[in-house]
Amino acid sequence: MPEARERPSGSKAAGRQGIAARRAPDDVDRRLINALQGDFPLVERPFAQVADAVGLSEEALIARLQSLLDDRVLTRFGPMFQIERMGGAFCLAAMAVPEVRWGEVVEAVNAFTEVAHNYRREHALNMWFVLATETPGGIADCAARMEAATGLPVHLFPKEREYFVEMKLEA
Amino acid sequence: MTVSDPIDSAVGGAGVPSGKLGDVQAVADLDRRLVLATQGGLALVARPYALLAEQLGTSEALVRERLAVMLADGRIRRIGAVPNHYAIGYPANGMSVWDIDDECIDAVGERVGGLPFVTHCYRRPRHLPDWPYNLFAMVHAATREAALERVGEIAAAIERDFPGVCRSRDVLFSAGILKKTGLRIGA
Numbered sequence: 036m037p038e039a040r041e042r043p044s045g046s047k048a049a050g051r052q053g054i055a056a057r058r059a060p061d062d063v064d065r066r067l068i069n070a071l072q073g074d075f076p077l078v079e080r081p082f083a084q085v086a087d088a089v090g091l092s093e094e095a096l097i098a099r100l101q102s103l104l105d106d107r108v109l110t111r112f113g114p115m116f117q118i119e120r121m122g123g124a125f126c127l128a129a130m131a132v133p134e135v136r137w138g139e140v141v142e143a144v145n146a147f148t149e150v151a152h153n154y155r156r157e158h159a160l161n162m163w164f165v166l167a168t169e170t171p172g173g174i175a176d177c178a179a180r181m182e183a184a185t186g187l188p189v190h191l192f193p194k195e196r197e198y199f200v201e202m203k204l205e206a
Numbered sequence: 207m208t209v210s211d212p213i214d215s216a217v218g219g220a221g222v223p224s225g226k227l228g229d230v231q232a233v234a235d236l237d238r239r240l241v242l243a244t245q246g247g248l249a250l251v252a253r254p255y256a257l258l259a260e261q262l263g264t265s266e267a268l269v270r271e272r273l274a275v276m277l278a279d280g281r282i283r284r285i286g287a288v289p290n291h292y293a294i295g296y297p298a299n300g301m302s303v304w305d306i307d308d309e310c311i312d313a314v315g316e317r318v319g320g321l322p323f324v325t326h327c328y329r330r331p332r333h334l335p336d337w338p339y340n341l342f343a344m345v346h347a348a349t350r351e352a353a354l355e356r357v358g359e360i361a362a363a364i365e366r367d368f369p370g371v372c373r374s375r376d377v378l379f380s381a382g383i384l385k386k387t388g389l390r391i392g393a
Contacts, residue, residue, distance in 0.1 A: 054383045056293030068294060071287035077270045080252055097250050104247075110386040111288040113248035114273065116241060118389050120281040127330065145385045148392070153384035156301065163301070163378070167389035190337070196312065196329040199319030
């Protein structure tokens with residue numbers, strides 16, 4: 036059931052701009068997004084509890100959240116897993132993709148389920164993505180398969196130390 | 207929300223076999239099935255944990271408890287919304303990268319990670335000769351100018367507290383999100 040809400044990540048992403056939102060959030064959306072970046076309650080009716088806090092009905096909140104996902108203002112709603120705490124690994128990786136091969140390589144890289152997110156960046160290394168694998172050894176294995184699939188080197192930038200992570204942006 | 211001993215609470219739960227070793231295995235199995243069931247997102251229904259319990263053949267109380275345990279031990283960072291930062295007013299996503307003297311990289315990393323506008327900060331390996339940078343600090347802003355201003359603040363903080371340790375830097379702005387699904391483990 037949750038899979039039905041997946042954003043398409045194939046052809047739409049192959050353009051230079053990647054995945055773009057279809058609308059700008061209004062004030063109510065922003066209030067909702069801010070309220071939902073914190074700790075979603077582990078109670079029987081969590082949306083009702085958040086709805087009270089932002090002044091919406093439970094149904095209106097759920098409908099609005101669905102539309103924010105459909106319009107790609109939000110990319111995801113749910114638990115954010117730390118795979119390293121489950122015995123797996125995350126690793127930042129980068130490739131220098133020739134412009135003439137851009138669309139094809141985006142498709143090939145995004146097709147790997149291990150790619151959790153992927154950004155185009157302005158640099159000779161123009162594609163930066165995060166691999167998530169269930170075992171630490173899975174990173175090198177995935178990178179090797181990706182090199183075989185694309186014919187391009189994959190540069191790995193494993194985290195040696197984490198100084199700070201707190202990705203909450205006020206909408 | 208109580209976070210009680212997973213073994214005790216799992217005993218007698220629906221679909222969980224009895225016996226100590228069986229319980230440990232059953233809890234690990236339930237946790238894994240919870241990850242698989244929610245990694246694509248939490249269902250947008252009034253009682254999402256009850257729906258999960260139904261899908262996994264267990265009780266809603268146990269679903270909520272296991273999620274609480276995973277939050278407490280860090281397997282889940284948080285439960286919530288992941289915004290498209292372009293859409294919510296932060297189109298300028300700059301990955302600032304720094305070549306910091308190895309002698310004091312951790313002290314500099316802690317200092318930079320402590321700045322209020324830095325959303326991620328990591329030490330990573332250099333890839334010499336083309337990539338001399340060992341410190342990564344992400345900044346998000348409404349405009350590229352504002353992001354660069356923040357990168358300038360990072361540079362000033364480093365230079366003030368650790369003069370001479372930063373040899374070079376760069377900022378890689380994102381030009382588009384190509385994929386943002388979050389992690390996916392296999393079934």
